[in-house]
Amino acid sequence: MAAHEARAHDGGMTAVLSRAQRYAGALRWYWRGMTGADAYERYVEHLARTHPGAPVPTVKQFWREKYDDMERNPATRCC
Incomplete structure (x- = not known):
């Protein structure tokens, strides 16, 4: 593989990893x-x-206060 082909290949992998990281970050944010x-x-x-x-x-x-509030106000959940 020629040097310029190797650089192009590495750049392509970097772009793919970058896209995958952005996708994973967006998925984490959504979840x-x-x-x-x-x-x-x-x-x-x-x-x-x-x-x-x-x-x-x-x-x-x-979180302790949030869960205590959920117990005090059971109408905020379905069950």
Whole structure:
């Protein structure tokens, strides 16, 4: 294989990997949004935007409060 052909081949593989990484990232973003796994990140962004300087709960504190709220308000789920 000539040097220029090798470079072209490597560039093609790089493009394929780059596309695959972007696709995987988009799929991860979609999945996290659908399952609610991104709720903490969205809450922290909300706090920073609407309540700057407010204390930010830890991930553990956030999920504990979220699940406690779900137990207090069972109408928010189907079963």
